[in-house]
Amino acid sequence: MGKFNVLQHDLVPEHHLVPVGEEDKVLKELDISKDLLPKISRNDPTVKALEDIHGKLDNGRIIKIIRKSPTVGYSIYYRVISGEVFK
Amino acid sequence: MKVLVWKDTKKNMESLVKNLPRKYAVDFSPRDQSIKEAYISVDGKTFTFRAVIDSIAPYDETEQNVLKKKSSPKTVFEITTLEKIDPIPLIEFKASGKYLKEMKTWNIAERSLTEMKEKEAYADTVPKDINEIVEDAKKLGFSLPLTVAYDVLKYKKSLDKKEYTHLLKRLHEDIVKKEIDPHEAVGIIAAQSIGEPGTQMTMRTFHFAGVREMNVTLGLPRLIEIVDARRIPSTPSMTIYLKKEYSKSDETVMSVVKELENTSLIDVADVITNVAEMYLTIRPNANRMKERIVAFNDILDATEKVKGITVIRDEKDQEIVVKPQQESFKKLYQVQEQLKILTIKGIPGIKRAIARIEPSTKEWVIYTQGSNLKDVLELDEVDGNRTYTNDIIEIATVLGIEAGRNAIFMESQRTLQEQGLEVDQRHLMLMADMMTFGGGVRAVGRQGISGRKSSVLARAAFEITTKHLLRAGLIGEVDPLSGVAENIIVGQPITLGTGAVNLVYKGLKNTK
Numbered sequence: 001m002g003k004f005n006v007l008q009h010d011l012v013p014e015h016h017l018v019p020v021g022e023e024d025k026v027l028k029e030l031d032i033s034k035d036l037l038p039k040i041s042r043n044d045p046t047v048k049a050l051e052d053i054h055g056k057l058d059n060g061r062i063i064k065i066i067r068k069s070p071t072v073g074y075s076i077y078y079r080v081i082s083g084e085v086f087k
Numbered sequence: 088m089k090v091l092v093w094k095d096t097k098k099n100m101e102s103l104v105k106n107l108p109r110k111y112a113v114d115f116s117p118r119d120q121s122i123k124e125a126y127i128s129v130d131g132k133t134f135t136f137r138a139v140i141d142s143i144a145p146y147d148e149t150e151q152n153v154l155k156k157k158s159s160p161k162t163v164f165e166i167t168t169l170e171k172i173d174p175i176p177l178i179e180f181k182a183s184g185k186y187l188k189e190m191k192t193w194n195i196a197e198r199s200l201t202e203m204k205e206k207e208a209y210a211d212t213v214p215k216d217i218n219e220i221v222e223d224a225k226k227l228g229f230s231l232p233l234t235v236a237y238d239v240l241k242y243k244k245s246l247d248k249k250e251y252t253h254l255l256k257r258l259h260e261d262i263v264k265k266e267i268d269p270h271e272a273v274g275i276i277a278a279q280s281i282g283e284p285g286t287q288m289t290m291r292t293f294h295f296a297g298v299r300e301m302n303v304t305l306g307l308p309r310l311i312e313i314v315d316a317r318r319i320p321s322t323p324s325m326t327i328y329l330k331k332e333y334s335k336s337d338e339t340v341m342s343v344v345k346e347l348e349n350t351s352l353i354d355v356a357d358v359i360t361n362v363a364e365m366y367l368t369i370r371p372n373a374n375r376m377k378e379r380i381v382a383f384n385d386i387l388d389a390t391e392k393v394k395g396i397t398v399i400r401d402e403k404d405q406e407i408v409v410k411p412q413q414e415s416f417k418k419l420y421q422v423q424e425q426l427k428i429l430t431i432k433g434i435p436g437i438k439r440a441i442a443r444i445e446p447s448t449k450e451w452v453i454y455t456q457g458s459n460l461k462d463v464l465e466l467d468e469v470d471g472n473r474t475y476t477n478d479i480i481e482i483a484t485v486l487g488i489e490a491g492r493n494a495i496f497m498e499s500q501r502t503l504q505e506q507g508l509e510v511d512q513r514h515l516m517l518m519a520d521m522m523t524f525g526g527g528v529r530a531v532g533r534q535g536i537s538g539r540k541s542s543v544l545a546r547a548a549f550e551i552t553t554k555h556l557l558r559a560g561l562i563g564e565v566d567p568l569s570g571v572a573e574n575i576i577v578g579q580p581i582t583l584g585t586g587a588v589n590l591v592y593k594g595l596k597n598t599k
Binding site for chain 2: 004005006007008009010011012013014015016038039040041044045046047050053065066067068069070071072073074079082084
């Protein structure tokens with residue numbers, strides 16, 4: 001909210017919201033069920049920032065992360081929004 | 088657009104809302120009379136009311152007005168509309184160049200919102216000729232890593248078409264050879280690969296890392312710290328970059344350094360308790376004040392903000408006498424402790440800040456002892472996008488879990504590299520991925536990854552055997568025997584490599 005846009009920080013890779021319609025395609029490609037995907041807390045600053053852009057995001061939405069990688073250039077990673085906060 | 092902000096009582100607001108438009112007498116007089124809009128906070132944390140001010144006039148006793156406070160009304164606002172709005176945090180407003188943090192009386196502020204924008208796609212920034220090589224590789228049926236494509240580009244010019252295709256084919260063969268096979272135990276290989284060089288690391292805790300008067304934990308202790316996901320590292324430190332327009336001006340850098348360094352009362356003054364008379368004396372030390380650039384009035388201002396005490400200024404001796412409003416020894420002690428850690432200026436958590444010119448780019452970089460990423464990012468002169476701290480947990484909470492993963496990777500790689508050890512990046516990436524899998528940073532040991540395995544037997548095989556077995560027996564846990572450790576315990580083939588594949592004989596097809 002306001003101040004600093006975390007999405008622009010050098011350490012933060014690209015975060016994109018996967019449209020609901022494309023979720024099945026992603027899961028099929030990875031041959032995995034949603035609960036086995038890596039998680040991202042719904043209180044995560046990047047999720048909050050995405051909420052500013054897209055409106056409220058429900059648990060279970062998938063976020064596509066495009067990381068800069070020193071070995072392959074860039075790699076794609078998926079995380080699912082989860083209500084459970086893991087510490 | 089400039090707006091007026093102030094704090095008011097709920098009662099006042101309710102009485103105003105009922106009868107609009109209304110004249111409202113307040114105890115302050117803004118210099119800028121053209122302001123038309125105001126935001127009002129009731130709880131001091133969020134703005135919940137928005138008012139439209141038609142005119143601002145000096146206070147006139149003869150008129151019937153609603154008073155904000157009984158004492159000293161100065162101006163009268165004619166309020167035409169007053170509406171309840173969804174709470175807006177104070178921090179969205181800026182007053183005289185600083186974000187609002189607390190709402191005491193009133194202020195002229197400006198709403199400033201950063202546009203939330205997604206990062207520009209990294210794939211779009213890849214040069215065209217690199218993309219071409221990747222496309223060529225795709226035609227041959229494999230995906231070429233970008234980093235390799237950059238290398239290929241160097242040789243592409245000196246090769247003819249046939250040789251070029253041959254090169255790509257050889258690369259394909261090489262990549263296939265180095266691919267990890269399905270059901271390969273990557274985790275154990277990573278653990279070995281990080282663990283073995285770890286035995287060669289120095290046990291020395293401290294190392295002076297270039298910057299004068301600043302030491303940073305390095306070597307094995309630092310690696311353990313990263314892997315254990317400690318809440319607070321033993322030597323937190325930040326690297327702060329300034330925005331391009333400020334990064335070469337000496338004055339701005341010095342002012343930022345002064346703004347950063349946290350000075351508490353005990354750093355510049357002594358607090359003396361007089362138990363018999365029930366008061367405290369703050370005796371500033373002139374030398375220490377000079378060192379930290381603190382004026383006597385700064386101390387006085389900071390002390391006056393503390394609640395529940397009476398401050399008496401002793402002009403003659405340059406001392407401040409503080410009396411708790413409640414006369415009790417407990418309170419006296421509490422006030423003493425409170426005063427000792429009272430922040431006079433600076434950002435809490437940052438003990439020292441040192442500016443240094445980076446030789447390669449000729450720009451000023453500030454290094455700090457202590458870390459407070461959240462507050463530093465809010466400073467105007469700071470280039471937040473490049474600012475870095477070595478506190479991984481802090482990065483994960485302020486910038487998100489993905490930034491945390493990058494921080495784990497970068498920190499562990501740097502620690503190993505500084506000792507001259509070479510560990511393949513992929514092992515460290517795997518470790519970072521595992522640590523951040525659950526959406527928060529987890530340690531590797533019994534509290535973290537190993538302690539949260541789904542299998543009882545695997546957990547029992549690691550540490551505190553009886554605790555896990557007893558608990559599992561009590562709640563009736565079921566172990567599907569899908570992992571490695573549990574299958575070794577029961578004496579079955581492990582689910583790795585060839586053991587992971589089940590062979591099923593289908594029999595001959597019935598051909599009549």
